Amino acid sequence: MIPVKGYAGEKVAVLGLGRSGLATARALVAGGATPLLWDDSPEARAKAEAEGFTLTDLGRAGALEGVACLITSPGIPHLYPAPNKIIARALEAGVPVDNDIGLFFRSFSTSDWDNFETMPRVVCVTGSNGKSTTTALIHHILEVAGRPTQMAGNIGKGVLSIDPARDGEVVVLELSSYQTELARALTPDVAVFTNLSPDHLDRHNGMGGYYAAKRRLFSEGGPDRAVVGVDELEGRFMANQLGMGPQDDRVIRISSGQKLDQFGWSVFARKGFLAEWRKGRQVASIDLREVAGLPGAHNHQNACAAYAACRALGIAPKLIEGAFQSFAGLPHRSQLVLERNGVRFINDSKATNVDSAAKALQAFPAVRWIAGGMGKDGGIAALQPHLGAVVKAYLIGHSARDFALQLGQTPHEICETMERAVARAAEEAQAGEVVLLAPAAASFDQYPNFEKRGEDFVARVRAL
Structure with missing residues (x-):
């Protein structure tokens, strides 16, 4: 405590x-x-x-x-x-x-630190998608590297429930916009911004308020190093505001898809390979294609964010690469449940909005897609450009019929329940295909939270 x-x-x-x-x-x-x-x-x-x-x-x-x-x-x-x-x-x-985050930052340091050889540090991760995976991956890398570490915030324990810091410890916190918006003290050593897509807009009175809530971690937190995803305009703007120029290596730009070789420090993934560049030259590369716990371009962005944060903490590339290989992933986030007759069953119940569902759909070549629940504003209309890999959709929950009207020519079936959706998808799936739960909707029509929805999917799959 x-x-x-x-x-x-x-x-x-x-x-x-x-x-x-x-x-x-x-x-x-x-x-x-x-x-x-x-x-x-x-x-x-x-x-x-x-x-x-x-x-x-x-x-x-x-x-x-x-x-x-x-x-x-x-x-x-x-x-x-x-x-x-x-x-x-x-x-x-x-x-x-x-809030408790503000209390944590004003209370974390103690007089015991005067006797430490290495000061404890705090890494904070925020953004719209990938926060939990990035946080867990940083924590996992630190454990593999032998660094004392604790994980808390939106994942794991509440921040005030963790133990007092040990010599050289790194605390890794996942922070939501609700937490960063209100905390009166924010002083991370390393802050990570993964990406930004529309979410919680009523709570923040629109995208501007949502972005401003995330930005407080950087503008008011004053981290020593800022790891910033620049695949959206907001991230590029933030990186520009934080740095004194393109060669300012206090800002580490990350991307999934863009080549970023003109900056003082950058980490990016293209065609399955992660590359680290510093001051105009490549200093490390990792093949992510066979990393089972990090499938798809969205997880490659998470890998870049975690890699950059850990490099800012002084961890060697080879250690990070080894930790990637042993990372099992998180439940309900691109979680491989099992493989049966050449068909993989993937639980991504955390894909509660269109952007995260799009990333999940793009991670696999042939998808039997289970979607639906309590749909958000606009439904799934914005997913039209990302349905090319969908062999068939199996729709559940309150928004099943609304989603069906937005699928165009994509084959679909209204199943209503998870039990029927899993059974039908498993019955029709062919070897090489993926049965993917990526709901693009909230869970509250049928489940208390996305975890319970994912657990139901897992149970139905394992009962096949």
Whole structure:
């Protein structure tokens, strides 16, 4: 646990008692603060009470009087489309609003560091797609290289639940736009921006707000090294803003598809090969084509991001290459479930939007595609240019019929349930094809989250 600094003897309100909220409450107590806890969910409140915490209804009049700070969970809106009523009262009263990420950065360093030979470092990963894979891959490389490391944030533990840093340790954090937008302290040593595509637009009032939330990690965080994906305009703009010129190697540009040989430091993948260039010459190359845990161009971009971050930490290319080979990938993200009669079954339940589904579809030459769920604005119309590899689509969930109308000439079948979709796809699949779950939709019509949806797919496949 990371005891929270700066609030000893003071009252700190905590709104939202999920994983991060309860971890925050424990860390506040460890730091000498008095947490005032609330959640609208009776189940969440009961869980907090079972741990011995006293609840305080933060919605009642005067509940925020004398409170030094309000800590809110990521899922609770604080600005758009409208702030939660308790957060709105804090804003009106001038009570500082923060989150566990802000508390982490103000509390992570300790006096023990004075005796360390190598200062601990923090790597933060943000972006629209690939954050989790990139974070897990960096963590895996560090483990293979023998570096002490912990992984937290949007993946693994809550940030305040990790152990105090050891000598030379690297903490790797996955951060969402909800987290970077609000944190009052952001001081990563290495910050990674993977890519940007439309998502959470209601929460950020459009693409401009969404991009601004991600950008805070770099503009306000001031990392020593910035790893920036430049395959979209926003990434190119960010790299330009952060650097003092094309040869400024504090910015490491990454790409999947572009050759970037004119910059001070760049890492890019083309035709399955990763290349590192520094000051006009190539210094390393890795063949990614046979790396089973990183299939497709989108995962090659993740590999570039992780490679660049680890090179910024001083890890040798050969060590990174070996770690790539032993990386098993993450559940629900291009996860190979099994191969049966020459047919591979791939679980990419995390592909909840059009952009991530497009990347998954482009990773394989012949696809039996399981898609559907709670569709997002625009449905799957934007996927039309990426359906060339789709042999047939098997549509499930609330948006199955809407998706069917947007598929044009692509063969499809409305299956409604995962059970039927897996059975039909397996029945019709031929050797060399891939049965791919890449829903391009949220899961909430049939499942509580994308993990449960992926687990159902895995269970149905293994039961064949």
